[in-house]
Amino acid sequence: METKIGVFICNCSGTLNNIDFDAVVKKVVELPGVTSIKFISPLCLEEGKKKMLSCIREENIEKVVVAACSPEFKEHVFREVLENAGLNGHLFSMANIKEQCSWVHEGDVTGKVVELIKMAVSRTRLLQPVKMNNFSVNREVLVVGGGFEAINAALQLSRAGLRTTLLEREAVLGTGTTELENLCGFDINAMVMEVKGDENIEILAPAEVIETSGKIGDFNVRIRKGGEEISRKYGALVIATGYQTKLALESKLKSDVNIVSQEKLCHMLEDPELRIRPRTIGFMLDFADENSRLPTLATLNNALAAKRKWGSEVYVFCKNVKVDSERIERLYQEARDCGVMFLKSDVSPKVAAENGKIKIEAKDIFLGEDINLTCDVLVAEECLLPAEETEALSSILNIRRDSRGFYQDENVHLYPVASEKKGIFFIGGCRGNLDLSRVLTDVSSVVVSIYKLLSSGNILAEVERVKVDPQKCVACLTCIRICPHNAIQLVRVDGGKEVAEICDLACEACGICAAMCPAKAITFQGYRDEEILAQVETIGES
Amino acid sequence: MIIAERKPMDEIKRMLAPYKKVLVAGCGTCVTVCWAGGEKEVAILASQLRLARSAEHNEISIFEASVERQCEREMVAEIKDKVTEVEAVISLACGAGVQTMSEMFEDKPVFPGVNTTFIGMPEKEGLWVEMCGACGDCFLDRTGGICPIVRCAKGLLNGPCGGTRKGGKCEIDPDKDCAWVLIYRRLEKQGRLDLMRNYYAPKNYRAVKRPGRIQAAKA
Amino acid sequence: MNNCIVAFCCEHSAYPAADLAGKLKLHYPENLRIIRVPCAGRVDLIHILKAFEKGAAAVMVMGCEGGACHHMTGNTRTKERVKYCNLLLREIEADGRLVAMFNLSPNAPHKFVGAVNEITKRIKESGR
Incomplete structure (x- = not known):
């Protein structure tokens, strides 16, 4: 009826x-x-x-x-x-x-x-x-990384009542964070102590992830720690493996003592025993790597410090100064007011070492003139690259990277800290987000997202809204290859025939698979072919 | 797996021009997997045909059906009723499927809707590459599991030729890998480079008797 | 459906854009019929072809702007699919331009109306 x-x-x-x-x-x-x-x-x-x-x-x-x-x-x-x-x-x-x-x-x-x-x-x-169903999920979280953002995330997750494992490649936590400490005045040691004293946080270091499988709420992770391999289960994974920097320099200049990195300059500025204060300092910015948010912050901070502490003449050679993040506009203004000179050039200036000094030749596009400058110290431009393990980890996790090698956000506008695979999140440097306020935003969004997903131990989700009919599936793997959310797997039905199966928890109900299935084996309730065609066929009937 | 691709519409239209009742028959195995003749493609071709014929004011009524394997008589028999109702069949199966249909329904013309092209594998979704030429005398033991007969543009048994490009690409198509460079690298990995020194006499393709016929040993 | 335009609209972009067009009381031809889909990626060739079989004058597939698809690849895949549908139409000597993919953001009602006007122009040009 x-x-x-x-x-x-x-x-x-x-x-x-x-x-x-x-x-x-x-x-x-x-x-x-x-x-x-x-x-x-x-x-x-x-x-x-x-x-x-x-x-x-x-x-x-x-x-x-x-x-x-x-x-x-x-x-x-x-x-x-x-x-x-x-x-x-x-x-x-x-x-x-x-x-x-x-x-x-x-x-x-x-x-x-x-x-x-x-x-x-x-x-x-x-x-x-x-139908809707409650799927029970594992409430433990794995945070990969041992830097500022990883430690911060682990602490916040633990405060939110989620047991957290912090997995770091190096033997100690908090290495490679001196730059942040200098720039932002964080006390990493105190944070490391807090993590160590937290009963809700387990630290695995040095250790590395060697294999992952499963889905949101139920990830199986194999970890190598010391000589042995262990298997753990987690509800969500957080990747915070950070970034690395590389000096953009010709190889013959690399050994020059007067060409330094931002970090080296920081040390020089803090060094009470420094004998000769550089009188002229040059900075390079935004020529080799246009993603120069963090270098800009470092340059402005260090230029100001050098000006104030040493009274040096400071020249910043740049293509553009990107002042789009918090505090930078003000810092830039302060730097100008203090007498830091910004010289805008389209092409990278020529740099040569001469008699213990650095000669810089550039063409300023505003003055329209060639500029020849000899300085005592040149702070080279730093390119930001993903951390070494990023590539290996992305293939272990089966998630994409962007054109620069950083992890690819699912949708940079809409779900900036989520990967295409539900339950795997990124924070900060590893996704190319490098300045502190953004990193902190990342940490908070990830913690909130994970809290929402896992805190109750259950996720309420639709059951088989998008479903593969195992009778019709010919296991062509099309859907598995094209699912943008990595939600489809090949499984054996009762240990026999292999067919595709959609994970209800990971499915975002987009229907791309239903459109592409060559056997028409996938139905998407509400948007089945029949339902769409029923509308099409009704059009113009009256 | 057998790879096929849809024939150009012109050809299909020409084949079906005299008929007003036609069955579009899909096959649920190889041609479904290679997006050429599964249920989805059947529906698309049927729709396209109806549109074409209605534009010509020469309406056609089309039935759609798919079977699991068109190269099996028993499975083709399942759609017997539909075939009896039509004047002609256009099959989207491989050549074996078309012929099985044809043999089962001798009084009906059965037309091929796809071109059966090669035996291959998917490189990624929607892209298939040729892997096997079904030569009947497998050579893969000597070439590190890479078939030079179909993957070398020249089908050389003793390669590479003098034309390999920088980066191990083929001189005929710079987008394709030189099969013999691949073979060299594979054998190198296996410590079997000595095989590269062998000379292989021209293959006697006539060893494959046509039509091929295989009797399984214990059947 | 004599001479209707069928528009498959992604619920993340084109559908709200059409709503906004309504709120702003922009006008577009009355023969537009919108079918809401969860993502442009759900729209399949058979949906488009059936619409033509039923007598649609044109079919529009409308999804998010490139790079802004909620499902990452939905709009790009469908763009390819629509391109293929173009070919399928040209194969049968129909005007391939009568099926088209449009990308817009949810806050682009004028672009939505522009797209409808564009397709209406194409229908006129093709002589239907």
Whole structure:
């Protein structure tokens, strides 16, 4: 027997005045499956929802169509009504008769409204329920890395009540963070002590990840520590392996004592026994690596320090000074006010070592003149690269890297700290985010995301909304190769035939697999071929 | 696996021009995996044909069906009812499938909708490369598991030729690897480079009797 | 569906853009029929071809801007698919330009209307 569909129409408190609702009701009543049609306005307010709820109950409505505004705004509201009435929230469609009909067309649109409702009804007739289920998840988290961001993340996760393992390649935590300490005044040692004293944090160092498998809530990780291999289970993984820097220098200049890195300059500035203060200092910035946020911060800080402490003449040769992060604009202004000279050039200046001095030849594009400068110390430009293990780890985790070799965010605008694989997150340097405020934002977003996912020990998710029919699957591996979320695996059904299987927890319901399956073995409830084609076929019928 | 690709529409239209009731028959094995003749492709071709014919005001009614393997008589028999209803069949299976259909339904013309091209493997999704020429006299033991007969543009048994490009690419197509460079590297890894010194006499392709016929030993 | 335009709209971009067009009371031809999809990547060749079979004048597939797809590759894959659909149409001597992919962001109602107008222009040019 045909299921009973209830159609609810709303005219948004009378704002849809180019529709003849009586005519609409007359037409819609004739549609197959429609057993009830109600005009309630406004439907989305308490009173409307109450009427809708009681109507669903009284008339034993099994599926619902709402003809009103856009589902973008109100779908969840009406879905809730369905659920309160004991119906499955997926047995529901909306016909957008407001934003996409009444408001964009002049004159009477009754005909189009009827057609939009028809489309929604024909889709709704085919809809099938989708169940929700609680999937239990492991509440432990693995943080890979031992630097500032990893330690910070581990501490915050532990405070959020999640047991955390900190896995570091080196024997001690907190190496390679001097630059940050100098720039930002963090006391890494205190943080390391705190981690060590935290009962909720286990430290594995030196250790490395050698294999991972599984999915969000249930990752199996094999770890090599000392001479032995251990297996652990985690609910989520956090990668905070940081970055490394490389001096952008011709090889013959590399050994020159007067050409230094930012870090070396920091040490010189702090050294009480430094005998000769450099009188002229040159900096290079933004020529070899355009991602120069961190180098810019370091250059400005160090230029100011040199000016203030030594009274040196400071010249910054740059292509651009990027002042887009916190504090930098102010620092730049301060540096200018103190007399730091910024010389803008399109091409990298020529650098030569001569009699213990450094000669720099550049063409300033504002002055339009050649500049020849001899300085005592040149601070070379530093290129930022992903840490050494990034490549190996990305293939172990099966996640992508971007064109510069850093980990690729799933979607830099929308899910900046998530990888394409649900449950694996990145923080800071390893994803190319290098200045401190951004790193701290990363840490917080990751901790919040993981807390949301794992804290209750359960994840509520839809069951088999997107599903592979094992009978039809020919194991061509297309879906497994193309799933952008890495949510599909090849499994053996009862130890026999191999087929693709979609992990409900990892699936983001995009439907790309359903579109590409050559055997049409994948169904996506709500957007099955039948449901989409039912709408297509209804168009223009009236 | 057998790799095929859809024939150009012109050819298909020409084959089906005289008929008004046609069955588009897919196959659920190799041609499904290589995106040429599975259920999805059947639906697309059927739709495209209907559009073409309605534009010509020469309506056609099309049935769609797919079987698991068109090269099996028993499986083809499953769609017998549909075949009896139509005037012609266009099969999206490989040559073996088309012929099985043809043999099963001798009174009906069965047309090939795909060109069966080679035996290959996927390099990534949607890209298949030739791996085996089905020569009937396998040579892979001597070449580190890389077949020069199909993967060398010239099919050389004694390679490489003088034209290998820098980076181990083929002189005929700089996008393709020189099979003999691959073979050298593979044998090097296995410590079997001495095999490169062997001379192999021209292959006697006539050793493969046509039509091929294989009787499994214990059947 | 005589001479309707079928627009498959991604719920992350084109669909809200169309809503915004409504809010701003921008106008576009009444023969547009929007079908909401979770990602442009869900739109398959058969959906497009069936729309033409049913008499659609043109089919638009509308997804997120390049690089902004919520599912990373959905819009690029579908762009390829639409390109292939172009070929399928040209193979049967139909105007391939009547199926087109548009990329826009959710806050681009004018671009949405522009796309609808563009396809309407193409329909006129193709003489339907």
